Amino acid sequence: MLSPIRLVSEAAEFAAHRHNGMARKGRGNEPYINHLAEVANLLATATDGVDAELVAAGWLHDCVEDTDTTREELAQLFSERVASLVAECTDDMSLPKAERRRKQIEDAPHKSPGAKLIKIADKISNTGARIQTDPSAEERDDLADYVGWATQVVAGCRGGNAWLEEKFDDAVKAARALL
Numbered sequence: 001m002l003s004p005i006r007l008v009s010e011a012a013e014f015a016a017h018r019h020n021g022m023a024r025k026g027r028g029n030e031p032y033i034n035h036l037a038e039v040a041n042l043l044a045t046a047t048d049g050v051d052a053e054l055v056a057a058g059w060l061h062d063c064v065e066d067t068d069t070t071r072e073e074l075a076q077l078f079s080e081r082v083a084s085l086v087a088e089c090t091d092d093m094s095l096p097k098a099e100r101r102r103k104q105i106e107d108a109p110h111k112s113p114g115a116k117l118i119k120i121a122d123k124i125s126n127t128g129a130r131i132q133t134d135p136s137a138e139e140r141d142d143l144a145d146y147v148g149w150a151t152q153v154v155a156g157c158r159g160g161n162a163w164l165e166e167k168f169d170d171a172v173k174a175a176r177a178l179l
C-alpha cells in the first residue's frame with residue numbers, strides 16, 4: 001500500500017498521462033487535467049485532507065470513462081477502494097447520453113458516501129467551467145441544460161458534506177444569474 005502522499009502523487013501523474021492532449025468542455029479550451037486537479041482539490045479541502053484514497057479517486061474519476069484505463073489496472077496500481085470509487089463514477093458509455101443522464105439521477109442516492117462527494121465536486125467543476133462572461137445563446141442553453149440536470153444529480157448526493165454542497169449551491173447561483 002502506497003503512503004498517502006505517494007498515492008495522491010501517483011494518481012495525479014497517471015491521470016496527467018492518460019488524459020494527455022484532451023481538452024475539457026466549456027470556457028477557453030482548458031486542458032482536461034485542470035478539471036481533474038479542481039475535483040481532487042475540492043475533495044481534499046472538503047475532507048481536510050484525511051482521505052488520500054478519495055483525493056486519488058478525484059484525480060482518476062474520469063479515466064475509465066474517457067481513456068483506455070480499466071478498473072483492474074486501478075485496483076492493482078492504487079487500491080481496491082480507489083478502483084471502486086472510480087467505477088461508481090463511470091457511466092456506461094454504450095448507452096445514449098439521455099439514458100446515461102437519467103441513470104445518474106436515479107443511481108446517485110445509492111452511491112457510497114465517497115462517490116457522492118466525487119459527483120458533487122465534478123458538478124461544481126463542470127458548472128464553473130460553463131460560467132463565462134457574455135455567454136452566447138448556445139452557451140447559455142448549454143449552461144441552463146447542464147445546471148438543471150446537475151442539480152437533480154446532486155440532490156441525490158446530499159447529506160455528507162455541507163461545505164461541498166454549499167460550493168455547489170454557489171456555483172448554481174452564479175450560473176442562474178447569467179440565465
Ligand code: ZN
Pocket residue numbers: 035039061062122
Ligand atoms: Zn469529471
